[in-house]
Amino acid sequence: MKTLKYEEVYRQEYRDLADARASIDRFIEKIYNGKRLHSALGYRPPIEFERSLPVPSAAGQQQVAL
Numbered sequence: 768m769k770t771l772k773y774e775e776v777y778r779q780e781y782r783d784l785a786d787a788r789a790s791i792d793r794f795i796e797k798i799y800n801g802k803r804l805h806s807a808l809g810y811r812p813p814i815e816f817e818r819s820l821p822v823p824s825a826a827g828q829q830q831v832a833l
Contacts, residue, residue, distance in 0.1 A: 771799060 781787035798820040806824045808816040 770803065771795070776799070 771794065772789070775791060775798075776787075779787075779790055781790060802812050803814055804810045805816075811819075
């Protein structure tokens with residue numbers, strides 16, 4: 768993941784391994800997965816792709832008791 772290294776890892780100084788993991792997790796969830804274009808999604812970012820999906824109707828949904 769070249770983007771991760773250049774946009775996150777090389778630009779940060781981490782206090783310890785836990786700090787590095789937390790920061791990288793945030794980057795992946797907020798930036799990388801949300802904005803990166805994916806060929807499988809028609810070269811759209813996941814957020815845009817998800818917004819283009821039809822909203823399921825309430826009648827077609829089943830409720831599951833926990």
